[in-house]
Amino acid sequence: MKYIIVTGGVLSGLGKGITTSSIGLLLKNCGVKVTAIKIDPYLNCDAGTMNPYQHGEVFVLDDGSEVDLDLGNYERFLDISLTCEHNITTGKVYKVVIEKERRGDYLGNTVQIIPHITNEIRERIQTVAKDSGAQVTLVEMGGTVGDIESMPFLEAVRQLHALIGHKNVIFVHTTLVPVMGVVGEQKTKPTQHSVKVLMGLGIHPDIIVCRSDEPLVKSTKDKISLFCDIPTEAIISAYDVRNVYQVPLLLDSQGLTTYLIKRLGLHRSKPDLTKWRRFVNRANNRKKHIKIALIGKYTGLKDSYISHIKALDHSGTELGTFVDIEWLESEDLEKLPYRSVSNKLKDVNGVLIPGGFGKRGSKGKMQAIRFARENKVPFLGVCFGFQLAVIEFCQKVMNISDAHSSELFPKTKHPVVTLLPEQNEITDMGGTMRLGIYPVNIDKNSPIFKIYKQQRIYERHRHRYEVNPEYIEKIKKYGLLFPGRSPDDRRMEIAYLKSHPFFIASQFHPEFKSHPMAPAPLYCHFVKAAIENKKNASQKE
Numbered sequence: 140m141k142y143i144i145v146t147g148g149v150l151s152g153l154g155k156g157i158t159t160s161s162i163g164l165l166l167k168n169c170g171v172k173v174t175a176i177k178i179d180p181y182l183n184c185d186a187g188t189m190n191p192y193q194h195g196e197v198f199v200l201d202d203g204s205e206v207d208l209d210l211g212n213y214e215r216f217l218d219i220s221l222t223c224e225h226n227i228t229t230g231k232v233y234k235v236v237i238e239k240e241r242r243g244d245y246l247g248n249t250v251q252i253i254p255h256i257t258n259e260i261r262e263r264i265q266t267v268a269k270d271s272g273a274q275v276t277l278v279e280m281g282g283t284v285g286d287i288e289s290m291p292f293l294e295a296v297r298q299l300h301a302l303i304g305h306k307n308v309i310f311v312h313t314t315l316v317p318v319m320g321v322v323g324e325q326k327t328k329p330t331q332h333s334v335k336v337l338m339g340l341g342i343h344p345d346i347i348v349c350r351s352d353e354p355l356v357k358s359t360k361d362k363i364s365l366f367c368d369i370p371t372e373a374i375i376s377a378y379d380v381r382n383v384y385q386v387p388l389l390l391d392s393q394g395l396t397t398y399l400i401k402r403l404g405l406h407r408s409k410p411d412l413t414k415w416r417r418f419v420n421r422a423n424n425r426k427k428h429i430k431i432a433l434i435g436k437y438t439g440l441k442d443s444y445i446s447h448i449k450a451l452d453h454s455g456t457e458l459g460t461f462v463d464i465e466w467l468e469s470e471d472l473e474k475l476p477y478r479s480v481s482n483k484l485k486d487v488n489g490v491l492i493p494g495g496f497g498k499r500g501s502k503g504k505m506q507a508i509r510f511a512r513e514n515k516v517p518f519l520g521v522c523f524g525f526q527l528a529v530i531e532f533c534q535k536v537m538n539i540s541d542a543h544s545s546e547l548f549p550k551t552k553h554p555v556v557t558l559l560p561e562q563n564e565i566t567d568m569g570g571t572m573r574l575g576i577y578p579v580n581i582d583k584n585s586p587i588f589k590i591y592k593q594q595r596i597y598e599r600h601r602h603r604y605e606v607n608p609e610y611i612e613k614i615k616k617y618g619l620l621f622p623g624r625s626p627d628d629r630r631m632e633i634a635y636l637k638s639h640p641f642f643i644a645s646q647f648h649p650e651f652k653s654h655p656m657a658p659a660p661l662y663c664h665f666v667k668a669a670i671e672n673k674k675n676a677s678q679k680e
């Protein structure tokens with residue numbers, strides 16, 4: 140069992156996740172079985188209770204765990220399906236250690252960060268590695284070295300290295316090499332300092348991945364090599380590229396895979412990147428552009444919608460088009476009269492309403508849904524977007540003016556979207572929604588069957604509310620159908636509007652299962668409809 144530990148220095152947001160995923164992809168294409176773990180040194184037990192503005196999107200796994208968005212990167216790059224054990228947080232570790240202490244498991248000992256917390260961390264990493272059956276486990280350390288909160292985790296991986304040996308653990312450190320002023324010299328001091336911090340903690344990095352605008356020049360590599368005591372061949376230049384999917388190719392072209400194989404004694408030859416390279420070329424050589432409006436509540440931080448961005452991009456790559464996203468903040472839309480909202484949306488080829496919570500901005504989202512519905516613009520609604528589409532339909536088509544969700548208006552006379560029965564008694568917020576993978580049955584003669592080509596699909600969920608069964612028959616009579624339902628027919632999972640080129644919404648989140656070479660079917664058909672919309676619009680002009 141081998142481990143690759145990825146740390147970050149200088150500042151956050153360096154693309155550690157992409158580095159980790161890329162390394163995994165390279166080894167996978169050498170025929171090595173890999174898996175990945177993300178360590179988040181915060182006290183929350185999971186990402187589920189966090190505002191997306193703090194950490195970006197909450198990613199949902201098959202098993203229903205709500206995790207850091209980096210696990211989405213791992214799943215997409217490595218084509219694997221992970222479990223909650225692959226996201227270790229300080230909260231999870233302390234909770235277990237404190238529970239053990241209360242049970243008396245420590246037999247009268249003083250319970251301390253070293254060794255009890257560090258042992259718990261190390262054992263968790265090793266258990267995940269063992270259970271996954273992977274030959275190589277990638278461990279990405281959240282945060283930046285030097286942060287107080289990541290200390291126990293770094294100490295735990297230092298101990299892991301000491302325990303299982305140098306041949307089995309490799310440390311990859313990602314840093315930033317900025318260029319200062321008019322001279323344009325690449326500055327190595329931040330890298331030197333962060334390596335020094337790491338060494339002070341007893342960890343000597345084996346490989347340094349340097350982020351920079353332009354490729355590192357030889358003198359920069361030489362300097363880092365000398366000051367950080369690392370051979371130049373292990374200093375990798377991860378300069379800015381057009382497309383993140385190019386990163387594995389960039390790293391491989393500098394000999395990173397060969398170095399890893401040798402250092403870990405993996406006895407493998409070069410990775411076969413033919414398929415990946417073809418995919419990257421297809422992504423870079425797209426000729427067309429379409430414009431999709433994404434109306435959200437956290438558009439100031441694009442990472443809040445990362446899986447939607449990826450799912451649109453996977454679909455666009457498949458269909459040979461760039462998908463340009465027009466970001467619209469729902470709260471801004473809601474201040475405008477419907478006429479101005481229509482005006483803002485008149486040039487888009489599709490409208491996407493992603494998941495969300497709460498009243499703020501919901502009216503703005505419904506104005507955009509109305510625009511898409513009335514003007515036959517392709518529409519895709521996801522989770523909250525699905526619920527709002529149903530509400531908008533009840534209000535404007537069925538004339539139930541106070542139709543609403545009891546999430547937004549608990550006292551409404553017409554709760555067309557209401558709490559799931561099992562949610563009534565729940566008071567805790569963390570991990571208590573309807574979460575994870577559930578089967579959905581698709582009507583064989585519906586247009587949705589043509590999209591999925593299957594009668595039974597499995598998709599990931601994250602919601603507390605659903606379409607109120609009391610209103611379903613009436614809604615259907617007016618033309619909004621539900622051709623996708625839970626196997627017991629109680630829960631509405633897909634809405635589909637008749638006499639519209641593409642008006643589809645799902646209670647589940649198809650974006651979480653979209654992979655680069657296997658785009659989520661609903662997104663793919665949405666993008667296809669948007670391409671069609673653009674074609675028709677240009678013919679009219």
Ligand code: GLN
Pocket residue numbers: 493494495496497521522523524546601602603604605
């Ligand atoms: N707020 C809605 C619910 O809890 C939708 C959730 C979501 O979009 N993920 O059901």
